[in-house]
Each structure stands twice: as C-alpha cells, then as structure tokens.
Amino acid sequence: MSNDADFDLIIHAEKALLPEGIELVTIGVRDGRIAEIARGGQDLGTAASAEVKVIEIADDQVLLPGLVDSHVHVNDPGRAEWEGFASATRAAAAGGVTTIVDMPLNSLPPTVDVAALETKRAVAEPKAFVDVGFWGGAIPGNTADLRPLHEAGVYGFKCFLEDSGVEEFPPLEPAEMTADMAEIASFDGMLIVHAEDHEVMTSAPKNSGPRFADFLATRPREAENVAIARVIDAARETGARAHILHLSSADALDQIAAAKAEGVKLTVETCPHYLVFTAEEIPDGATTHKCCPPIREESNREALWQGLIDGTIDCIVSDHSPSTAELKLLDTGDFGAAWGGISSLQLGLSLVWTEAAKRGIELAEVVRWMSAAPAAVARVEGKGSIAEGNDADFAVFAPDDEWTVRATELWHRNQISAYDTRTVRGRVTQTVLRGAPVDFETPGGRRQVVVGRSYPQIALGYCLLKVKSAVWCHVLKYDDAEALSARVHQRRDSARGEVLPRTRSARTVCGHRLLHGRAT
Numbered sequence: 001m002s003n004d005a006d007f008d009l010i011i012h013a014e015k016a017l018l019p020e021g022i023e024l025v026t027i028g029v030r031d032g033r034i035a036e037i038a039r040g041g042q043d044l045g046t047a048a049s050a051e052v053k054v055i056e057i058a059d060d061q062v063l064l065p066g067l068v069d070s071h072v073h074v075n076d077p078g079r080a081e082w083e084g085f086a087s088a089t090r091a092a093a094a095g096g097v098t099t100i101v102d103m104p105l106n107s108l109p110p111t112v113d114v115a116a117l118e119t120k121r122a123v124a125e126p127k128a129f130v131d132v133g134f135w136g137g138a139i140p141g142n143t144a145d146l147r148p149l150h151e152a153g154v155y156g157f158k159c160f161l162e163d164s165g166v167e168e169f170p171p172l173e174p175a176e177m178t179a180d181m182a183e184i185a186s187f188d189g190m191l192i193v194h195a196e197d198h199e200v201m202t203s204a205p206k207n208s209g210p211r212f213a214d215f216l217a218t219r220p221r222e223a224e225n226v227a228i229a230r231v232i233d234a235a236r237e238t239g240a241r242a243h244i245l246h247l248s249s250a251d252a253l254d255q256i257a258a259a260k261a262e263g264v265k266l267t268v269e270t271c272p273h274y275l276v277f278t279a280e281e282i283p284d285g286a287t288t289h290k291c292c293p294p295i296r297e298e299s300n301r302e303a304l305w306q307g308l309i310d311g312t313i314d315c316i317v318s319d320h321s322p323s324t325a326e327l328k329l330l331d332t333g334d335f336g337a338a339w340g341g342i343s344s345l346q347l348g349l350s351l352v353w354t355e356a357a358k359r360g361i362e363l364a365e366v367v368r369w370m371s372a373a374p375a376a377v378a379r380v381e382g383k384g385s386i387a388e389g390n391d392a393d394f395a396v397f398a399p400d401d402e403w404t405v406r407a408t409e410l411w412h413r414n415q416i417s418a419y420d421t422r423t424v425r426g427r428v429t430q431t432v433l434r435g436a437p438v439d440f441e442t443p444g445g446r447r448q449v450v451v452g453r454s455y456p457q458i459a460l461g462y463c464l465l466k467v468k469s470a471v472w473c474h475v476l477k478y479d480d481a482e483a484l485s486a487r488v489h490q491r492r493d494s495a496r497g498e499v500l501p502r503t504r505s506a507r508t509v510c511g512h513r514l515l516h517g518r519a520t
Helices: 085-094 114-124 143-152 174-185 198-203 212-218 221-238 250-262 272-276 298-309 348-358 363-370 372-378 481-496 506-516
Strands: 009-018 021-030 033-039 053-057 062-065 067-072 097-102 131-134 157-160 190-194 241-244 266-270 394-404 423-433 463-467 470-474
Touching: 009 363, 021 062, 062 363, 067 085, 067 348, 067 363, 067 372, 085 097, 085 423, 097 394, 097 423, 114 131, 114 143, 143 174, 157 174, 174 190, 174 221, 174 241, 198 221, 221 241, 221 250, 221 266, 250 266, 250 298, 266 298, 266 372, 272 298, 272 348, 348 363, 348 394, 348 423, 363 372
Parallel strands: 009 053, 009 062, 067 097, 097 131, 157 190, 190 241, 241 266
Antiparallel strands: 009 021, 021 033, 062 394, 394 423, 463 470
C-alpha cells in the first residue's frame, strides 16, 4: 500500500458518493488522480507526513464526483460578450461542474474544421477554470472534415434539422444527416442532433409577441417527434451512435424506448429548465424563459421525470445558452424576436436536486444523471465518478442548504436568469479540479484529450505550457497561443475569404435570423 507521504492531497469525508453508494472514506490524491480510496475509517498506508495537504469534509456535506456538463455554449471566440471561457468555467466550478464540453456554434469561427478547433483551443487555454472538451459541427458541405476533426480530438458532431439561428451554422437536410451518420459510423463517432423538423416547423404558426402560449404553438411537439424518428431511422440504417439533445417533448419517449430496446445506438439528454418549469407558470413577456425547443406543460414535465427514472433518458445537462440582455428583448418581451437560451451552468445541481427531492429521488441518482452518465455518453475518460485512477475532481455539496438565486451574484457574464429569486435546495461549497481547490483567480483547467486516438492532423506529443501557476497539457503544433491563432486566421482568410470581425455586434452577425429567435 502507498505511503501517505507520496500523496499530494488527502480528503477525509464522512459521506462520499462512490459508485457503490455513500461511504465514509479517506482519499489519497497523487499527480491529479485518485490514487487510493480507504473505506470505513481505514487508513491510507502509514501515517501521513506533516507536509501533505488535508481537506476535511463537514459532516453535513457530501463529497461528490465533479459533474460533467456536455452541453455548454461558451461562444468564444467571436461572441465572448455573450459568455466566454473565463466566466463560463468559473460558473461551472461554482456549480460543482469540473468538465464542460463546448458546443461548436455561436463562436466565430464555428468548430466545423480542424483550423477552427485549433483557434478555439488556443482561446480557451489561458482562461479555463475547469477542464474543457469540444464538439465538432456537421453542416452542409463539411463531410470531409468530420474524420479529421475526430482524429483531432472532438467528442462528436452536432447538427441541426431546423434553422440554428446563426447563418454560419446551417441545418442539414435529412438525407445529409444520414450521409454524415454513415461517415461518422466508419470511425465510431457520434452525431448529436438538435431534433426539430423543418417541414413541421414551416407549417406551424408564426409568432411575434409577448404571449408565451403563442410562442409554444410555434414549436409544437410534433416537430420534435418527427425529427427524432428521422434520427432513429438514420441511426438504424447506418449503425452510427446518435444522441438527442435537450429533449422537451415527452411524446417521443415511447419511440426512443422502442429504438433502444431494438438495439439502435441512441442516447438522450434533457435539461434542468424542462424539469423545473412548466408552460403554465411562465408569465407573458418573460423572455428569460425562452428556449428551443420550448418549456412545455406540467404533464409533459412529469413524463420527462418518469423517463429519467425508467432509463429512457440517459442524462441531464445544462444547455447553457447565454446572450446579452439586449438580445433577450426584456423591454418588449417579444418571444418571437428574442434570443432563445437559458443560462444555468452554475445552478444545475441545486435546481435538479430541489425537484428530485420533492419526488423522493435520491441524491445518488441525481449525481449519476449529471456526472457518470454524461461522461459515458460523450466518452469522457477519467471523469464522472470517485474511483481509483480517475481524475481527482470533486464537488463538496451541502444538500440541505436552502438559498435564493440572485442573478447578480452568479458568475455568468450576463447576469440575467430565468431562475432569479427562486429558492433552491443544496449548495456547492467547494470544487476540486485534479486535486487542486478551484480558487476562481488562477485558471487551472486543461483541454481534455480523447484517450486512444491518434492525432495525425496535429504534431504528436504533449506540450506543457505554464500559464500563471497552472500547467496546461495539450496537443498543438505551436506553443504560442497568439501565434497559433494568427496562423489559423490567416489560413482561413486565404481559403474562405473575409472572416466576420469579432467586434461585429451579435444582432448584426445574426441578421434577420434573430427576428425568428434561435435554436440551442
């Protein structure tokens, strides 16, 4: 057994949530990983040296694995006024999230080729307070870029079947989606789909105005149901892994369950806003609550909870999709024209635990839905559970603390929230990333490496960069982030013409699409 003097950190917890349940543990951390777990009051080898740092978890708190949020829109570079890596990852850490996977759109350039991925990594590295991974994008005409993106380390590829809300990320036709799935299946990748059907949407009512009921009618359940059926058919035909993003329509649960039982490689997520709010309670003009697909009726919410309980829905992630207050049109309350997206990266665990506890659901189940399950879906290695060999990522959680959300006190860059003034249960009191408590001053996150892949598009081997006091591990051709970013922009400029300037306002960049809101 290892000598405690070899450990960098020791954690004593009366209550720690392990895969087997809540136990009394002592955990030894070495080089950022969980080296040893002693259960039931047993010691870690010999006596600890005086130099080892020790964290004692209070009896009324629970040591949890760091959460994994695989659906986050950071919008950086290009629209960092909407969020950005510094504020997003601070908010994540404050909410007990130690790993995020960033979506490919709303940043400029979108992550639809390796050059754009390199640019985003270079921007993220000096700002991240938690570990960061990236999704690639599947848009018309970039099928040839999917394999290189996979080899460069993205976790999968996002596509839309309806307008995304930003011109640089157009939707796929169903036939294009199937073709991309066939390509993705050839290297065992995954397509993650915003599933609202364009044909159904074109026949739905059009809306501009403050009534939430009118907005809800513009995004009917049928649009989700039809699109999900298309995804299932394509996954069945190609054998690809497919994932349904932000499930809102509970009507689709039966076909999802049937597809899974049949052996289709299908996973599904839902989000806190669909599990907390109901359409009946949203005031007219409350555009803070606009998201796409929309929040639906109370009966739909309860059916989604049942879908989680019976395993039809795999995980809960935030779909953190912020914007400026200007784009939410808080002054007019026009649901048709306002930007769609709800910011909840910092609040997810407290929100979901509050609602789960009302329904008699154990904390262990909530944490599994928000840590181990999303890590498994995205194949994020070494994350999501307190187990020997995993990264030493932890959230310390006081499950009985009640507190009131104040939007102005959140780390989100734009302090507007659908949850403002809401009372919730459970508070994250400390977050530990790879054995180091997050101090919210020194960025300590790193780019997540997908284990078991080659990286032929980028020089092999790790470069270690010192950024402030944090050590960053990444696979890049250059060790100077600014030089890399300049090179990538130069290459893209010459290949594709003028790039949209980063200083352009969000309203101008999105053009007329903002008049119709946006999808997330």
